[in-house]
Amino acid sequence: MMILSWRRRRGGHRTTKAAFSEENLSTNLAIPTHFLCPISLDLMKDPVTLPTGITYDRESIEKWIETGNQTCPVTNQVLKTFDQIPNHVIRRMIQDWCVENRARGVERIPTPRIPVAPRDVLEICSNIMTATQRGDHKKCMELVEKIKRWGRESERNKKCIVENGSGYVLSALFESFSSISIEEHKFLLGETLSLLIRMLPLGSEGQSNLGSASSLRCMAWFLKEKNLSSCQNAVLALKELLGLDEKHVNAFAEIEGVEEALVKIVKEQICPKSTKASLMVISHLISSSTSSENTISRFLELGLVSMVLEILVGSERGMTEKALSVLDTICNWEQGIVKARAHALTMPVLVKKILRVSILATDLSVSAILKLCKSQEGGGDQQVEALQLGGFHKLLVVLQVGCGEKTKEKATELLKLLNQHRGRLDCFDSSMDFKYLKRPSL
Template sequence: MRSTVEDEEPQERGLAAVRSLSAVLGEISGISDCRGPLRRMYCDLARRVKLLSPLSDELKDSACEELIGEKEVGALSKLLDVLVSTKEFLRSVNDGSKLYQALQWERYTKKFQDVTDQIEKALSALSYNKFDIPEEVLEQIELVHAQFQRAKERMELPDSQLLTDLSLVRNGNFDHTVLKRLSEKLHLRTINDLKRESIALHEMVISTGGDPEDCMEEMSTLLKKLKDCVIGENPVLESLDNQTCLMKHRSPVIPDEFRCPMSLELMKDPVIVSTGQTYERSCIQKWLDAGHKTCPKTQQNLSHTALTPNFVLKSLIAQWCEANGIEPPRRHGNCRDKKSAGHSDCDGAGINALLEKLRSRNQEVQRAAAGELRLLAKRNADNRVCIAEAGAIPLLVELLSSPDPRTQEHAVTALLNLSINESNKSSIVSAQAIPKIVEVLKNGSMEARENAAATLFSLSVIDANKITIGTAGAIPALIDLLCQGSPRGKKDAATAIFNLCIYQGNKVRAVKAGIVVHLMRLLNDPSGGMVDEALAVMAILASHHEGRMAIAEASPIRILVEVMRTGSPRNRENAVAVLYSLCTGDLQQVTVAREAGAEEALKELTETGTDRAKRKAGSLLEVFRRALDS
């Protein structure tokens, strides 16, 4: 017999893959509909992928059973990789240049076929019989699989009129009728559409490091012709254009995107740096010549110092100048200090002074400095970057052990605010903060404990940290806060526990720490406002056999059935998920559930519940029927 660790290893990886699979499908479902020449292929692919969502929902539960092996994990991981690539491809099409897509029709058609083929192969590698998937879901997935099989053999035919019109304009025929048809076909019908197209072309220049396919000039010219066509079709815009002479006597407002972020002046020679930001060439060159290696606007490190001309933006600025009756700028504006262009109150010298105060031996000085950093880190994203880069994190971690309760509160809350920045999360963990945060969670003031719980939740977003936080002893302390904290503290504790228990090993820790008894108490006290959180945690614990055993011993079926009848849609979904886990393979629990009136509640749920609740309710009714037949 293999060890428990060996048994759980593929299961852990399978669960991680299924969770990621569900998240990716959710992201794909959230991508908006595409317009433009690739709309049909885009919509067909997105629709088929979205139909895989019920599969991921069911895999969440069946993957929790001890049936999953290395082969299944490999197949799930392959499907995940393919869907991640699909998501990025769909997003690139949705956000991309419609002009470029039309010009590169054959390339995109081939890419759609390749993506379809990869998904079909990944689905073929899944052994559905290894998972406990309801028949109706299995039938849907088989139908979707068949659609992918047919689609990979089918070549989408191009729009012949579109290709003809593109050929005409590429040969210099800018007939108004042709341009109007192109405007309709490419969904570039309004000024806003054309602005989005110009941004897409701009992004393409950045990603390719220059002129993609040597057709940027051609696309810029066509974009200008389409803009003239759109203005000609819109009398309001045309009348504005005809009022140029009036505008000469006024100072037009320069659009923000036409101003250099450093000088705040209209750009004459816009260039792109490696972070994707655009600056006036002379200003950014002076910045680089001064020895700076970061992007002035984002503070990100520059991967290289090459400057790429932003042809599209330069063309748009010229058009704007012409439309407003002003001469393009002939001189570069003076570069102002970058701080004058930003909205951050981040002051490097001031932060360094606060860090010196953190090192002070005077407790009051330390407390005041930690409090000020706490407020600065809360205020905005720029401050969080500046404070971390100045080296504050190790000093704040050290103050977590301060004998002064208020200093400790300030330090843990400052770390909470800093952890909002993704990069800072790893810096906080690298500074060995987790054991000290857990110590604050155990022994600090109530405010410090609650903010420590929120900090642990923030850090646990990174999967590797879930294990570190669990082994540091956080879960029993979080359960104590769940019982003793303020309403806000209880919710922070429950959220942290839920997130930590995504990792199987932490489920065991929570069960052994006696969490189920406390969850039952919260479920039986709706006035406490913790029913939602208690059910969510119970649902995730029920996916582990030790969790199921502990929940069954607490006799929760009566309250679960009541929630299924009267709870919120989300709570009804979680209640039926817990009941499904309890009753599957346990005739005694089935009997108790039927006696508690679960069948009537389940039938109602199949009609009025969320999609997942309907599926769970239907599957549980099938469990009841099989139990009666046996």
């Protein structure tokens, strides 16, 4: 027997029972040594036995194996197999001991759930494929719900599910039923998508399934739905998918109404995660090499510039970077420059973000300002405004800090443009000479 002081842990157990007096909680208890895990020396909650015959707490021995160890910690024997057999006898003995000592502050350890094994996942994946091929909605729903229950039980289960081919199988299910009828199978499709976003990025076959015409139409349909959970899952999946292959971007852009749905998510700001994802999807759509003027025109008509600038006024770093990326991409288009130039906040916000948020934010701000200042119509006015807002001095600092070479080249080009107007503005000393500025490389 081993004498240890048993004290109830805060936060992990109930503390309101009248029978648990302070005196009882601090009473020393005789804990049998074989109830303790040889690794953690804590009372075992889920005892399992290795092929060497030694019993450990499952969590402790799994951590031991996951860190690369291939031996039994006690016997030092090399493990030919990592099979862990639940030791029900020891577990029941521990539970009985807890019950016997409950008056002294000990709570009964619950019977642990057996974790999912790779063979379990492979079996359910096989069943899903069979049910999908038959078009058996009810059976597929039953199996998807079972996977969700497994995932909720532990992180270990989630990892096992992801590592054993479930992503491809679920993406095939999603493609198959979305091609039949989205409306009829919307609940199954929504539940499946909620699982898939936890498995991204998928392999090439899974990406192909999720990027098919029917799958993309289904996700676009979810974007327009009032169900916030399905909407969020769809935009998160699209963010990952569209960033992997431009052909998915082009296919998604052809679906009617996606611009309105994405702008609505940005406008309503359901949650930061969804807003960021929507901004990234929009950025993919307007930056694609095959983007049409109709796509950018539609986004501009929906007020995208104003919404992005409102976000930039007071958002945290991640959101600011996503919004700046969209604004910089908008300025690749002449009609985008016209819209951006017409908004009173554009130049003040861009100048303010230089050196204020992150290196990426500075890069994007300098890039957008240069595009505005070089535009054929109104570029001169933008240059003067940038000067008046203190942009010249900020750009001088950009040359001295750790920004990338491309950003420094853009900053140098901008300084040369702004320098043409400095003599007309009282805020600059006309005796300053900027001849040292190097000409940007082409």
